[in-house]
Amino acid sequence: VSLAAGVFDGLLAIVGEGAVSGDPADRAAVAHDLWPKALIDERQGRPTPPPDCVVWPSTRAEVVAIYRLCSATHTPVVPFGAGTGVCGASIALRGGVALDTKRMAAILDWDEASGHVRVEPGILGIHLETACLERGLTLGHYPSSLVCSTVGGFLATRSVGQLSTRYGRIDDMVAGLEVVLADGVEVSLAPQPATGAGPDLRRLFLGSEGGFGLIVEATLRLHRVPERRADVAALFAGFHDGIAAAREVMQTGLRPALLRLYDPDDTALQASHLGVGEGSGALFLGACEGRTGVAEAEASALTEVCRTHGAEIVDSSAVATWYSRRYDIGFQQAKYLPVPGAVLDTIEVAAPWSRLGLLYDTVKERLRQRLVVLCHLSHGYVDGACLYFTFAGMGGDEDTALPLYEELWSTVMAAVAECGGTIAHHHGVGLARAPYIAAELGDGGMETLRRIKRALDPNGIANPGKWGLDR
Amino acid sequence: VSLAAGVFDGLLAIVGEGAVSGDPADRAAVAHDLWPKALIDERQGRPTPPPDCVVWPSTRAEVVAIYRLCSATHTPVVPFGAGTGVCGASIALRGGVALDTKRMAAILDWDEASGHVRVEPGILGIHLETACLERGLTLGHYPSSLVCSTVGGFLATRSVGQLSTRYGRIDDMVAGLEVVLADGVEVSLAPQPATGAGPDLRRLFLGSEGGFGLIVEATLRLHRVPERRADVAALFAGFHDGIAAAREVMQTGLRPALLRLYDPDDTALQASHLGVGEGSGALFLGACEGRTGVAEAEASALTEVCRTHGAEIVDSSAVATWYSRRYDIGFQQAKYLPVPGAVLDTIEVAAPWSRLGLLYDTVKERLRQRLVVLCHLSHGYVDGACLYFTFAGMGGDEDTALPLYEELWSTVMAAVAECGGTIAHHHGVGLARAPYIAAELGDGGMETLRRIKRALDPNGIANPGKWGLDR
Numbered sequence: 001v002s003l004a005a006g007v008f009d010g011l012l013a014i015v016g017e018g019a020v021s022g023d024p025a026d027r028a029a030v031a032h033d034l035w036p037k038a039l040i041d042e043r044q045g046r047p048t049p050p051p052d053c054v055v056w057p058s059t060r061a062e063v064v065a066i067y068r069l070c071s072a073t074h075t076p077v078v079p080f081g082a083g084t085g086v087c088g089a090s091i092a093l094r095g096g097v098a099l100d101t102k103r104m105a106a107i108l109d110w111d112e113a114s115g116h117v118r119v120e121p122g123i124l125g126i127h128l129e130t131a132c133l134e135r136g137l138t139l140g141h142y143p144s145s146l147v148c149s150t151v152g153g154f155l156a157t158r159s160v161g162q163l164s165t166r167y168g169r170i171d172d173m174v175a176g177l178e179v180v181l182a183d184g185v186e187v188s189l190a191p192q193p194a195t196g197a198g199p200d201l202r203r204l205f206l207g208s209e210g211g212f213g214l215i216v217e218a219t220l221r222l223h224r225v226p227e228r229r230a231d232v233a234a235l236f237a238g239f240h241d242g243i244a245a246a247r248e249v250m251q252t253g254l255r256p257a258l259l260r261l262y263d264p265d266d267t268a269l270q271a272s273h274l275g276v277g278e279g280s281g282a283l284f285l286g287a288c289e290g291r292t293g294v295a296e297a298e299a300s301a302l303t304e305v306c307r308t309h310g311a312e313i314v315d316s317s318a319v320a321t322w323y324s325r326r327y328d329i330g331f332q333q334a335k336y337l338p339v340p341g342a343v344l345d346t347i348e349v350a351a352p353w354s355r356l357g358l359l360y361d362t363v364k365e366r367l368r369q370r371l372v373v374l375c376h377l378s379h380g381y382v383d384g385a386c387l388y389f390t391f392a393g394m395g396g397d398e399d400t401a402l403p404l405y406e407e408l409w410s411t412v413m414a415a416v417a418e419c420g421g422t423i424a425h426h427h428g429v430g431l432a433r434a435p436y437i438a439a440e441l442g443d444g445g446m447e448t449l450r451r452i453k454r455a456l457d458p459n460g461i462a463n464p465g466k467w468g469l470d471r
Numbered sequence: 472v473s474l475a476a477g478v479f480d481g482l483l484a485i486v487g488e489g490a491v492s493g494d495p496a497d498r499a500a501v502a503h504d505l506w507p508k509a510l511i512d513e514r515q516g517r518p519t520p521p522p523d524c525v526v527w528p529s530t531r532a533e534v535v536a537i538y539r540l541c542s543a544t545h546t547p548v549v550p551f552g553a554g555t556g557v558c559g560a561s562i563a564l565r566g567g568v569a570l571d572t573k574r575m576a577a578i579l580d581w582d583e584a585s586g587h588v589r590v591e592p593g594i595l596g597i598h599l600e601t602a603c604l605e606r607g608l609t610l611g612h613y614p615s616s617l618v619c620s621t622v623g624g625f626l627a628t629r630s631v632g633q634l635s636t637r638y639g640r641i642d643d644m645v646a647g648l649e650v651v652l653a654d655g656v657e658v659s660l661a662p663q664p665a666t667g668a669g670p671d672l673r674r675l676f677l678g679s680e681g682g683f684g685l686i687v688e689a690t691l692r693l694h695r696v697p698e699r700r701a702d703v704a705a706l707f708a709g710f711h712d713g714i715a716a717a718r719e720v721m722q723t724g725l726r727p728a729l730l731r732l733y734d735p736d737d738t739a740l741q742a743s744h745l746g747v748g749e750g751s752g753a754l755f756l757g758a759c760e761g762r763t764g765v766a767e768a769e770a771s772a773l774t775e776v777c778r779t780h781g782a783e784i785v786d787s788s789a790v791a792t793w794y795s796r797r798y799d800i801g802f803q804q805a806k807y808l809p810v811p812g813a814v815l816d817t818i819e820v821a822a823p824w825s826r827l828g829l830l831y832d833t834v835k836e837r838l839r840q841r842l843v844v845l846c847h848l849s850h851g852y853v854d855g856a857c858l859y860f861t862f863a864g865m866g867g868d869e870d871t872a873l874p875l876y877e878e879l880w881s882t883v884m885a886a887v888a889e890c891g892g893t894i895a896h897h898h899g900v901g902l903a904r905a906p907y908i909a910a911e912l913g914d915g916g917m918e919t920l921r922r923i924k925r926a927l928d929p930n931g932i933a934n935p936g937k938w939g940l941d942r
Contacts, residue, residue, distance in 0.1 A: 114823035114854045115722060158667045169665065175823070175854055179915075187915035193855030194640065194821050195893035196629045196678060197911045198900055198938060201919055203674040207667060221854045224722050251586060251695050253761035255726075290724035297768035350665050352585035352646070383585045383646055383692045384664030422666035429669055440668045444650075444658035448672055448927065455922035467669060 002095065003052045004073045011055050011097065014065040019103070022053040030054055030080045030098040035088035035432060036345045039337040040402055051078060051092035058103040060180065060216045067213060068184035070097060071459045077182070078463050079210040081122060081150035085157065086346070087430025089209045093465035099214065101152050107131055108217065115222040116175055116191050121152025121215050126327075128220075137222040140167030143426075144329045155215050157428030158207035162326060165250075165380040166257040166289060167223065169426065170206070176219035177202045181212060182457035191219035204452075209428055210463035212456040226289035229257070230299035231319035234311035236282040239263040240357050243377060243385075245284070245309035247353045250380045252305065254298055258287035258319065259380040263360070266374035266390070273325065274318040284311065285319050341396040343371065343405050347412050351421030352384040359419040360387055366411050367391065370404065379425065386425040413439075434468040473566065474523045475544045482526050482568065485536040490574070493524045501525055501551045501569040506559035506903060507816045510808040511873055522549060522563035529574040531651065531687045538684060539655035541568060542930045548653070549934050550681040552593060552621035556628065557817070558901025560680045564936035570685065572623050578602055579688065586693040587646055587662050592623025592686050597798075599691075608693040611638030614897075615800045626686050628899030629678035633797055636721075636851040637728040637760060638694065640897065641677070647690035648673045652683060653928035662690035675923075680899055681934035683927040697760035700728070701770030702790035705782035707753040710734040711828050714848060714856075716755070716780035718824045721851045723776065725769055729758035729790065730851040734831070737845035737861070744796065745789040755782065756790050812867040814842065814876050818883050822892030823855040830890040831858055837882050838862065841875065850896065857896040884910075905939040 011020045021027075027050035032038035038048050057063050070077045076096025083090065092098055101122030109118040115137060119128060125139075125146040132138050141161040143149060153159065155177075160169040167173070176191030189202050205215060236242040242261040249259065262270050267283040277283035284306060288298035303313060336342050351359045360375060367373050372392040379386035391408050393401075413436040416423050423436045438446050450469050454460075464470065482491045492498075498521035503509035509519045528534050541548045547567025554561065563569055572593030580589040586608060590599060596610075596617040603609050612632040614620060624630065626648075631640040638644070647662030660673050676686060707713040713732040720730065733741050738754040748754035755777060759769035774784060807813050822830045831846060838844050843863040850857040862879050864872075884907040887894050894907045909917050921940050925931075935941065 111823060111825050113718075113825035116823060116854055158671070160665070160667070169667075171671065181915070181919070185915050185918055187919055188913045189916060190891065190893075190911075191823060191854075192821060192893040193823055193852035194631070194850065194857070194896060195911075196631070196640075196895040196897050196899060197893055197904065197908055198680075198920060199676070199678040199923075200629070200642065200671075200674045201912070201916055203671045204919075204923075205670070207670040209669075221852075223724065223853055226724060247584075253694065253697060254765065291772045293768040294725065294765065294772055297764045301762045301765055350663060352582060352587060352662060352664055354582050354584035379665065381664035381692075382694055383587055383662075386665070420661065422661075422663040422668055424667040425665060426667045428667060433668065437668055440661075440666075441672070442659045444652070444656050445660060445672055447656055448652070448658055448675075449669060451926035452670075452675075452923055455926040456919065 007073050007075050010069045015062050020055045026054045033083045033085035033090045034334045043338050051098040052095045054098045056100045056103045063180045064184045070461050071183040076461050076464050081153040084145050084149045087428050087432035089430030116219050118219045123151050136225050138225050140223050147327050156209050160426035163257040165259045166255045173221045175221050178217035179205050180214050182462035228292040228295040230288045230295045231316040232286040232299050232302045233314045233316045233318045234284040234306040235314050236311045239282045241309050242282040248305050250382050256286045257289040260285045261377040263375040266376050274321050276314045276318040287319050340398045343393040343401050346390050348388045348425040349416050349421050350386045350425040355420045359421050362415040437468050478544050478546050481540045486533050491526045497525045504554045504556035504561045505805045514809050522569040523566045525569045527571045527574045534651045535655045541932050542654040547932050547935050552624040555616050555620045558899050558903035560901030587690050589690045594622050607696050609696050611694050618798050627680050631897035634728040636730045637726050644692045646692050649688035650676050651685050653933035699763040699766040701759045701766045702787040703757040703770050703773045704785045704787045704789045705755040705777040706785050707782045710753045712780050713753040719776050721853050727757045728760040731756045732848040734846040737847050745792050747785045747789040758790050811869045814864040814872050817861045819859045819896040820887050820892050821857045821896040826891045830892050833886040908939050
C-alpha cells in the first residue's frame with residue numbers, strides 16, 4: 001500500500017476492521033469497470049493499475065470523515081458502485097482510495113402520497129425497482145444494465161433508461177439530493193417537485209462522476225405502474241424513413257414509452273430474437289403506457305404516423321418479446337472481449353433531427369468496411385434523438401485490435417463534431433470520452449468546468465484526472 | 472456619475488455614443504422592476520437608488536468588453552430586461568452599470584426541422600411566440616407576463632409558463648446556450664436535444680439572475696402548434712378534494728397543458744371573469760393539447776378523475792375564456808400599488824403532494840384575518856404542484872403597510888419551511904427571497920453556491936449582493 005502515512009490507519013479508525021482493505025484481490029476487483037479498452041488491455045497483459053486500497057463505508061458520517069481525511073492528505077478518492085460503467089470512470093488513475101458504495105444500499109424512506117423514495121447510492125437498480133413494484137409504483141428508469149448497476153451510478157453518469165421518451169432521464173427523476181463534497185462539506189437539498197430557488201444545484205451534481213464528491217442519498221420520483229401498455233411494431237423501407245416518422249411522432253406531441261428504430265443491419269439481427277423484421281427494412285418498436293383510453297389513442301396515432309411514412313404494420317408481439325428481454329444484454333456485453341482479436345463497443349450519441357440522418361450515414365460509411373456496425377435510434381425528444389451504435393469485429397488480428405478500437409472511437413467522435421451532434425448521450429464521460437470533451441464544451445465550457453471543479457474539490461482529490469481537465 | 476475613473480469613457484468607447492447614459496431619467500427607468508416592496512418604498516418617498524449609468528450593448532463582443540472592463544475595475548454589472556420581474560433581482564444594490572438588453576433582441580436563426588430557434592436575450596416573449604406561430608410552431612412557454620417580459624428574464628429566473636404541466640419550465644426548453652462570464656470568458660454550449668457530456672452546464676446558468684454573467688444567446692426547443700385542445704371545467708366541493716384529483720391526474724400519467732384549481736375565495740373572484748363557479752366550491756380548469764384523438768382521450772380521462780373525486784362537470788367554455796385572458800394580469804399587477812395603504816403581492820411556492828394541503832391551510836389560516844388571501848394550484852408534477860397565493864389589502868393604514876407587507880412574506884416563508892415546501896417556484900429569488908434562501912439550501916448548499924459564484928465571478932461584480940451570499 002503506497003498511501004501517505006497514516007491514511008490506511010485513519011480509514012480503519014473511521015470504518016472499522018473489515019471495512020477497509022489493501023488486499024490485492026480486493027483492489028483488483030475495483031480496478032476497472034466494463035470499459036472495453038480496459039478489457040482489451042487486460043487480455044493483452046496490461047492490467048489496469050488498481051487503487052491502493054478499498055473502503056466500504058456504511059454511513060454518511062463515515063463518508064464525510066473519509067473525504068476529510070483524504071482531502072487533508074491529498075489522497076485520491078474514486079467512487080465504485082457495481083462496476084458496470086462502460087467508460088472507465090471508476091478507474092483510479094492516480095491510485096488512492098476506492099470508495100465502494102455496496103454497504104450503503106438501503107431504502108431509507110417512502111413518501112407514497114408524493115411518490116418519493118429515498119435511497120442510498122449503492123442500491124442496485126433492480127432491487128429498488130422490485131421494491132417499487134411491490135407498492136404499485138415504478139421509477140420508470142430501465143437501463144439495460146438495471147440488474148447490475150446502482151442508483152449512484154445512474155446519478156453519477158446521468159443515465160438514461162430505455163423508456164426515457166415518456167419517463168425522462170435520471171435527472172428528471174431526482175427530487176432531492178444529499179452530497180458530501182470532496183472536502184467533507186455536506187450539502188442537503190430537500191425533495192421538491194420543482195423549485196426556482198436559484199440555479200439548479202441538484203443538476204450540478206448529476207453527471208459529476210465522483211469529481212465533486214459523493215452523492216450519499218437521493219430522493220427519487222416514482223410513477224404509478226401504468227394501467228395499460230399498447231404496442232406497435234412497424235417495418236420501414238429504410239432507416240431514414242423511420243427517422244422521419246420518429247421525428248413526426250415527437251413533434252406532433254406523442255410520448256410513447258418505447259420508441260426504438262433499428263437500422264437494416266440491426267433489424268436483421270433483431271429478427272432472430274424478436275420474430276419480425278426478416279428480409280430488408282428498418283424495424284420500429286413502440287409502446288404507449290398510461291391510462292387505457294389514452295395509451296390506446298396514442299398507439300393509434302403512432303400507427304397512423306408510421307403508415308404515413310410508408311411503414312408496414314407488423315405483428316406487435318415483437319414488442320412484448322422485446323420487453324421480456326430488455327435486461328438481457330447489460331451484463332453480457334463484456335463476455336466476448338477476452339477473445340483474442342475481438343473489438344467490441346457501443347457508442348451512444350445524439351443530435352438534433354436536422355443532423356441525425358447525416359450523422360448516421362457518416363458513421364456507418366466510415367466504419368462498415370472494417371467492422372459490423374449496427375445502429376438503433378432510441379430516446380426521442382421533440383428536437384432530436386439518440387443514435388446507439390454497436391461495433392463488432394471478431395476473429396481479427398490481436399496486434400491491430402487496439403489501434404482499430406481507438407480508430408473506431410476517434411472516427412465516431414469526429415463524425416459527431418462534423419455533423420453537429422453531442423459526444424455522449426447516456427454512458428457518461430469517464431476515460432473513453434476524456435479526449436473529446438474539450439471539443440464539445442469549447443474553451444469556455446472547459447474553463448467553467450475547471451473552475452467549478454477547483455471550487456468544490458480544492459485539493460483535487462475527487463476522482464482526479466478525469467474530464468481531461470488535468471491530465 | 473460615481474463610477475470609478477475611466478469606466479464611463481471606457482463604456483462609451485465600447486458601445487459608442489447614444490448607447491451609454493448617465494442621465495437621471497435613464498437611470499431611474501432601470502432602478503427597479505415590479506417588486507412590490509420597491510413600489511411601496513417609492514410611494515412612501517424612498518425611491519430605489521438607481522445604477523450609476525445604463526449601457527445598451529448590441530453585440531456579444533460589446534458584452535464581453537463591458538464585462539472585462541467592469542471586472543477589471545470592480546464595477547458592478549446588473550442586467551436589465553423588460554423590468555417586469557417581481558422580486559427585485561434587477562436592483563443595482565451597489566450601483567454600477569445597468570446592462571440593458573433591449574438592443575439585443577433579434578431572432579438569429581431557425582432550424583425548423585429540429586424545431587430550434589436561436590435568439591438574443593432581449594427579445595420579448597410575445598415577439599418570439601408570434602414569430603413561432605407564423606411557422607406553425609410554439610415555444611409552449613406562456614407566463615402571464617408574456618407580453619412584457621424577455622427571454623433573458625425567463626432564463627435568468629427559471630420562469631415557468633401557465634401550460635408547464637405539458638410543456639415544462641423554461642429549463643426544459645433550452646437546447647443551447649451562449650454565456651459571457653463575469654470576467655468576460657465566453658461559454659458556448661451548442662444546441663442538442665440531450666447530452667450526457669458531463670454535468671449539465673446549461674442548467675447551471677439558468678436561474679443565475681445575472682450572478683455569473685450574462686446569457687447572450689439561447690437556442691430554444693419548439694413544439695408544433697397542437698391540432699386540438701380539449702377543455703374540461705369542474706367544480707369541487709372544496710380545495711382539498713381538488714388537490715386529491717390533481718394528484719391523481721398527475722400520478723395516473725395524464726399531462727394536461729392546463730391544470731388549474733382555484734380555492735373557494737379565488738373561485739368566487741374567477742366566477743365574475745369566467746362565468747362559472749358561482750356559489751361555493753373550488754373551480755378546476757383543464758385543457759389537453761395534442762393530436763385530436765389523444766387530446767380527446769386525455770380530456771375524457773381528466774373528466775373521469777374529476778368525477779371520481781366528487782366534482783360536478785361544468786361548462787367548459789370557461790377554459791376558452793381563461794385562454795383568451797391569460798396575459799391580462801401580467802402587466803397590470805402593479806397598478807394598485809401606488810394607492811396609499813395598499814398591500815399587494817403574489818407568492819408562488821411548491822411542495823410534494825403529501826404536504827401541499829397542509830401548506831395551503833397553514834398560509835391561509837395565518838393571513839386571512841388581515842388580508843384577502845386567494846390561492847390557486849397550477850403547474851402539476853408527478854410528485855407535487857405549485858401553490859400560487861395572491862394577497863391583497865386595500866385601503867389600510869399607510870404606516871403599517873410596509874410592516875404588514877414584510878410580515879406577509881415572513882409568514883409564508885416560515886410556513887413553507889415548517890411544512891416542507893420550497894420558497895420559490897417560478898418568480899426567482901432576487902431581493903424578495905434573499906433572506907430565506909439559506910433556510911432552503913442549508914449551510915452546504917449556500918457554501919456550494921458561494922464557491923461557484925466566486926469561481927465564475929472572481930471580482931464579485933456580477934449583480935453583487937444577491938442570493939444573500941454577501942450582504
